[in-house]
Amino acid sequence: MTKEDFLKLPHLTRSELSENFEDIKADNISKADYRKACTSGSTGKPITILHDLRHPETPIRWRILDFWGIEPWENQAFIYRYKRPLKKRIKNHLLWWPTKRIFLAAANFDTQKLNRFINDFNRIKPSLLQGYVDVVFEFALYLLDNNIKINPPKVVWVTSAPLFEEQRLLMEKAFGAPVCDQYGNTEIMLIAAECPEQNGLHIMEDTVHIEFVDKDNQPVPPNTTGKILLTDLTNHAFPLIRYEIGDEGKYLDYFCKCGRPLRLMDNVRGRQSVNIETPSGLRIRGEHLMIMFDKYIAAFKEIQLLQQPDYTVCIQYVPRTSDKEARDAVEEMVHLLKKRSRLEIEVTCKKVNRIKRTTTKTPLIVSHLEHD
Template structure:
């Protein structure tokens, strides 16, 4: 019966739903499936075409890019090859945080765009917009990469997630029906991982046996740890597990694979530009989503002149400091991403704030998409509530998504009943203390003492990472 319904959903219900919604997701998916096997020459020709189109559009219709490129002495016609992309100054999260509306294209009415926000790896909320077509295309991206796990359209899958913007769609009756019978999602809120809820979730997964489990890296680890401790003889056997949204260490990956007796596929992306790279079952590296984003690895403040000398960062001008030295294969640096599809609010040479490196060669799977090595993304601790519940660090990031005056935060749990919150604002006095304390106590417990301190700067750790949640009791 399960196989019969999967076939019915894949070939009739799923296509009918998207046809009625006038959403070209499946049309995009069909092209994506072809492009992943394109030759390198085909792929690079496609990338250059998309890059030239986006740069021309941004120069003509987006105030921020027009001013930036004029200051750099660059015009769209200067981009004649993919190598010419390094003529373009890079964009920082700070630019978007400070000049958000200047990134919007004049061809789009802001009210027609999809608003979103990201906490990033620094604890600094970034607010941005996506146009409808980009939103639909990136949904198709995920389906292509999800299929690499062994899952397919029509199959159910388990989701251990915490982004309320993603989960809230399940709240309405219509979306609950779509979620359950079309997309066939079995959700578990990563922000509320109580033993009781994990037990009920395990019961569902043992009964339904979804081919894929998708989730936050640390939430997957917490669920795997629960099964190892309390249900070591469980029979949950997905074809693949996809870990996303956080850095996945080799140690944790091996543990999750051992608990579920299946492969864990690492995935890297961001809310700003969507899916960037994913592993397939061969696990030879993360396939860059190269027909939809252009990924570079670079180092800033290390430009090399014609004599091969590294420039003094203090002597660089404002524009020159935005031009990185591009890294060689296997050399680690900061990821820089260009989204080919968000014409409503272009992201061109967007600095991700995460470190990674490209790998040589191609995967044994036959896809010609270039490979990315391990990415050191965001790091966050679970916070322990008064009742013992483990609260995913992402919960606290989402509190600040709609607080535009907050530039950065860091939450430190000194004791179970003591939380210290450091906040960096735009210069004004932090006026949302009551709201933030209420949201923290909602999950940690009314007895928790929340101490909020407004500071000018939050330094990184010795490793260079910004930890937006730290628990000294977890």
């Protein structure tokens, strides 16, 4: 197949994937060769896909760890949203023995749980700390606000949400280690990741083909933002070809100084499927909001923009610093968003104790707008 032939293939949307699960699933595969996985539903209705167990993600994970000088047998620490089932924890312990791996369930942070994790962390001295951006950031703030020092890992690996640069700086200060931004999702786990040069994300080109395209699904030039289409090169149980995941990104027009031949993409800053919208049709992308709000993020433990069907937006926030400092920051964000929306929408703010979660992730934007 030529490149021109490939570009003629129709793209696959999330709704088409959901509605045609049985047609996409391979007919000639044993149940022992795949496992089901479901998306979190943070950008809509959860969808189910299959992972091909004959092509595990582990070698790619080891490649990324090798970027940072971490061997697979070194001790590791993880922060997840919810506690893993006992059976899964026992299996994981036996699988990786004698390597030590500790886990923090962050659904309900409490001082006792945090201090126990910190003690375990300093005892085993893990080379890696990995978790969702928001929960790792919350843990970092706890360390900073309580002046707690931990044994620095070699790297902090964050994923599952866009990373504010202010978050990166605070995490690096808290952990005494560099932060690796990684792009992946439930459908295709490990797509791209930073190396220590941090000049963009190295694309795992031997396992995934990524395209950046315009509204007609045609390639855009390097350094130009486009919709992301993904083709999984190893999942023969549930082949995804030109799958529109809902994110935006761009190729970079240079190779990394580290010398690795893997092409680079820019860090993903937001989902093109979730924007702030106005009645006239103006769309304010998550990428732009991240740039606008970056310098204010340090004032909050958590923050989320909630848009209602009448287009009004409420910025809900959990203060990290003093109430006045957080209020001043969020009011400036309200002003910036009103200005960016050309005063078409009403924007308010609300202090809350916790951001309500319906999934394992905490998206920056939650939209309740109804689209045709």
